[in-house]
Amino acid sequence: MRQSQLFTKTRREAPADEVSKNAILLTRAGFIHKELAGVYSYLPLGWRVINKIKRVVSEEMEKLGSSEILMSTLQNKETWEKTDRWDDEKVDVWFKSKLVNGAEIGFGWSHEEPIAEMMKSHVASFRDLPVAVHQFQNKLRNEVRAKSGIMRGREFLMKDMYYFALTDELNTAFYNAVIDAYLKVFERVGLGETTYVTSASGGVFTDKFSHEFQTLTDAGEDVIYVNEIKRIALNEEVFNEKTLSEMGLKESDFVKKKAAEVGNIFNFGTKKSEELGLYVQDADGEKKPVHLSSYGIGISRLMGTIVEVCSDEKGIVWPKEIAPFQVHLILLGDKAQEFANEVYQVLTDHKIEVLYDDRDARAGEKFADADLIGIPTRVVIGEKNLDSKMLEVKERGSEDVRMLTLEHLIDELKR
RNA sequence: CGGGAUGUAGUACAGCGGUAGUAUACACGAUUCGGGUUCGUGAGACGGGAGUUCAAUUCUCCCCAUCCCGACCA
Numbered sequence: 001m002r003q004s005q006l007f008t009k010t011r012r013e014a015p016a017d018e019v020s021k022n023a024i025l026l027t028r029a030g031f032i033h034k035e036l037a038g039v040y041s042y043l044p045l046g047w048r049v050i051n052k053i054k055r056v057v058s059e060e061m062e063k064l065g066s067s068e069i070l071m072s073t074l075q076n077k078e079t080w081e082k083t084d085r086w087d088d089e090k091v092d093v094w095f096k097s098k099l100v101n102g103a104e105i106g107f108g109w110s111h112e113e114p115i116a117e118m119m120k121s122h123v124a125s126f127r128d129l130p131v132a133v134h135q136f137q138n139k140l141r142n143e144v145r146a147k148s149g150i151m152r153g154r155e156f157l158m159k160d161m162y163y164f165a166l167t168d169e170l171n172t173a174f175y176n177a178v179i180d181a182y183l184k185v186f187e188r189v190g191l192g193e194t195t196y197v198t199s200a201s202g203g204v205f206t207d208k209f210s211h212e213f214q215t216l217t218d219a220g221e222d223v224i225y226v227n228e229i230k231r232i233a234l235n236e237e238v239f240n241e242k243t244l245s246e247m248g249l250k251e252s253d254f255v256k257k258k259a260a261e262v263g264n265i266f267n268f269g270t271k272k273s274e275e276l277g278l279y280v281q282d283a284d285g286e287k288k289p290v291h292l293s294s295y296g297i298g299i300s301r302l303m304g305t306i307v308e309v310c311s312d313e314k315g316i317v318w319p320k321e322i323a324p325f326q327v328h329l330i331l332l333g334d335k336a337q338e339f340a341n342e343v344y345q346v347l348t349d350h351k352i353e354v355l356y357d358d359r360d361a362r363a364g365e366k367f368a369d370a371d372l373i374g375i376p377t378r379v380v381i382g383e384k385n386l387d388s389k390m391l392e393v394k395e396r397g398s399e400d401v402r403m404l405t406l407e408h409l410i411d412e413l414k415r
Numbered sequence: 416c417g418g419g420a421u422g423u424a425g426u427a428c429a430g431c432g433g434u435a436g437u438a439u440a441c442a443c444g445a446u447u448c449g450g451g452u453u454c455g456u457g458a459g460a461c462g463g464g465a466g467u468u469c470a471a472u473u474c475u476c477c478c479c480a481u482c483c484c485g486a487c488c489a
Contacts, residue, residue, distance in 0.1 A: 009425090009426095009440075011425095011426060011427090011439090011440085012426085012427085012439065012440090012451075013426065013427045013428090013438095013439075014427085015426080015427085016421085016422090016426085016427065016428090016481085016482085017421090017422095017480095017481045017482060018481095018482080019482060019483070034481095036480090036481095037480080037481065037482085092487075092488085093487095093488080109489095110489070112489085141488090143487090143488080144416060144486085144487060144488085145416090145483095145485095145486090145487080145488095147482085147483085152488090210489080212489095221488085261489095264489060266489065294489080296489075330449095332448080332449055333448060333449080334448095361451090362447085362448060362449090362450085362451070362452070363448070363449040363450060363451090364449080364450035364451045364452085365450085365451045366449090366450085366451090367449080367450045367451085368450070368451050369451085371450095380449075382449060383449090384449080392449095
């Protein structure tokens with residue numbers, strides 16, 4: 001994409017109404033636009049990042065055998081009454097409205113009930129199981145206090161996956177497979193080092209613990225205790241003598257850290273299926289409640305967390321897999337324009353995603369913008385590159401400048 | 416929801432009971448061209464309502480908005 005066609009503008013100064021690093025950098029670089037407190041729109045660069053993250057998540061979910069769907073945002077009151085979660089006293093984040101005829105509807109803050117309800121139309125026999133489905137869906141939650149930029153919003157993009165199985169064994173096996181898949185996702189988006197599977201309080205539906213995926217960052221809302229050697233972590237809510245002795249560990253084995261919950265997984269057993277009436281017949285013709293588990297990754301929160309973790313004083317440093325573009329091609333001066341155009345053409349012909357700064361702007365401004373936007377590989381072309389046709393290549397976050405031929409660069413990027 | 420803070424050009428700030436200023440961004444013209452050039456010209460703002468006052472952007476109250484702390488948080 002030619003940067004001259006990018007309508008967003010970068011800003012020198014931080015917005016006065018944001019404090020969190022993710023919101024400041026994403027706003028300054030033109031990735032997001034705030035509509036309301038906790039409600040953000042995604043601009044071209046931001047939307048590209050979201051889609052990159054979605055692609056990584058999709059790939060890992062599909063490896064688990066899950067099919068992508070999209071459920072509605074408007075939800076049926078009756079479905080939620082079956083599990084007694086329509087009441088504002090029980091769920092305090094509901095946005096609700098009314099149809100013209102007066103019927104109440106809810107805006108989806110979660111989809112566990114609707115999806116289990118929907119499955120009743122498609123699952124009747126043990127032969128229909130197991131089933132895994134996932135979606136990328138905007139959740140609406142009437143949070144009392146939105147904060148931390150895109151990390152805790154009232155409208156946010158979430159990947160939620162659900163698994164339906166006849167037996168607890170299958171359900172547990174899938175649950176464990178998802179833990180591995182999630183770790184792979186966080187590794188691919190650049191948070192492998194800083195993200196821990198964390199045991200947390202399970203609530204009434206689950207066994208002993210639920211599991212969260214916590215990324216270490218001061219921008220997070222949670223406090224966890226981390227054992228860096230064993231790479232395990234405990235949420236502070238379960239960090240007590242009882243838990244520690246069960247695990248055979250001491251308090252001194254852990255370090256207290258702030259963290260952001262980027263993913264969570266729950267095993268509901270059969271409770272929700274029983275409440276909603278999701279049963280199948282087993283091989284003996286007996287009616288059995290379906291085992292259900294659910295798996296969430298907050299996509300927009302994940303993007304915010306990545307910015308918190310992967311940035312420096314100049315701007316964002318996007319991990320390669322989720323950067324909005326692979327290459328930021330910067331043209332300096334108009335004498336080299338023809339050569340730069342050619343390089344842009346060849347790179348895009350090789351399916352390399354390039355943001356081409358073809359603007360009539362000075363070098364300093366272009367470099368500052370490039371640092372802020374944070375594309376991994378920067379290629380500079382100016383008059384002094386014309387004779388040799390060598391490209392000046394620098395990785396974001398490094399000071400090393402290398403001179404490469406175009407062929408060499410393409411070869412490197414394709415690897 | 417409790418507490419605190421802040422609302423002035425697109426953005427970031429200053430200001431004052433009587434004529435609202437700077438930077439940046441924007442438009443135009445020069446100049447410059449490898450780390451946010453320099454100069455000139457132009458356009459552009461006091462969140463809303465009520466009150467006090469001869470006069471309110473400024474003081475008071477209410478509302479709204481935004482941020483922070485707490486509570487809350489699949």
